Amino acid sequence: MKIESILKTSSNLPLSKKVVVNILYTYGIINGKLNDVLKPFDVSIQQFNVLRILRGQNGNPASLSIVQERMINKMSNTTRLIDKLIKKKYVEKEINEKNKRKVNIIITSQGIDFLSKIDYLIDSTEQDIVKSLTKDETLELIRLLGKIRLIAN
């Protein structure tokens, strides 16, 4: 759908505004879809994301700052996010004895099991989201977004 008809504006928006609105709007749709998938499992996208980051550590503990820097959407309270995951038994935390400022965060086997239950659902949702694009278009979209981030970041 064209952005003009979504926003019900007849005016001719500058291209830059169209792009930005397109991205914001598309984000909203994707975010909603992913949320819908995760809701029955009682985790937010952010929580799911952190679990994946921790699994990617292959058994090595991660500090809070490592988790934070790898999160897709930086959020301003990783401590409390982790605490929620701890309450759900998906994650454990202890002080790093080498450097007591840091904490070692690791995913539990329950967390791993949990992830493996929903990985497939997320993957197929993602495939569904982009199924209207050809492979070339998909690659081009990735390239263009990367180009935006290059300077905008």
Next chain:
Amino acid sequence: MKIESILKTSSNLPLSKKVVVNILYTYGIINGKLNDVLKPFDVSIQQFNVLRILRGQNGNPASLSIVQERMINKMSNTTRLIDKLIKKKYVEKEINEKNKRKVNIIITSQGIDFLSKIDYLIDSTEQDIVKSLTKDETLELIRLLGKIRLIAN
């Protein structure tokens, strides 16, 4: 920047996941930039967005549901969002006498003035965000995102 290096994953992600992560990640950057611009003016992106919607009404009042359906990122409490704008004197609200379930929401002249102060800042931020794209690339990006929304929505 490539998504793999951002996420520090060496593994070969499926294209669909790359696209999705790219969009989510790019959203975060754009959202942050727009927020930075608006913060000194003490309005959120959503609030700014609603003000623009109301201005687009050209003096005609809008109901809550109209505002809601035109918002870029639907949020689940337009009532309170409008109330914040009322507190700031940018907006006024009264019951629609024809249909007392509805409310007439209109932007005040203060709201119009406020918008005109920041329009330019937002426009130039948006231009800055996409300045690394050629015109053709910009059009293509818009087209591809539109294609995603077509089916994903």
Next chain:
DNA sequence: TATATACATTTGTATATACAACAGTTGTAG
């Protein structure tokens, strides 16, 4: 060694958002 500075995380506070329940109004079938 004492002190300052940097670092890593946590906590407090305000605001934003999601979701469900509620309340008043309107339209309509019988």
Next chain:
DNA sequence: CTACAACTGTTGTATATACAAATGTATATA
């Protein structure tokens, strides 16, 4: 005309997020 369903918006509650200040630990320097 009444009863009921649908519509429109508001409110309550829980959780999420942003931001700044605080806490505790490590490091550098005089």
